Amino acid sequence: MTTIVKCPTCQKSVEWSEKSEFRPFCSKRCQLIDLGDWSDESNKISTPMKSGELTQQDTESLIEDIEAMLAKNDDSFFKE
Ligand SMILES: [Zn+2]
Numbered sequence: 001m002t003t004i005v006k007c008p009t010c011q012k013s014v015e016w017s018e019k020s021e022f023r024p025f026c027s028k029r030c031q032l033i034d035l036g037d038w039s040d041e042s043n044k045i046s047t048p049m050k051s052g053e054l055t056q057q058d059t060e061s062l063i064e065d066i067e068a069m070l071a072k073n074d075d076s077f078f079k080e
Contacts, residue, residue: 009033009059029070033062 003016005023009030014020025031 010063011056029063029066033059033066 004013005016006012007014007026007030008024010026012026012030014023014026016023020026022028022031025034
């Protein structure tokens, strides 16, 4: 039996298993959004980062911002 959880950031279904490295998040990106790790490094994003106060629309615009940021930074963002 497989447990499916919802990504807290984007509500996507995530399999709760070893395969899902970032569970309960669907991806590292969503994990970072939730933690707000990257927010200190960028002044470009004006959306409030208080966890739990984001609306779905906020989250979507955040993801768009991050994708724009990723497009500029590419490799560096995901380096471990
Ligand atoms: Zn997600």
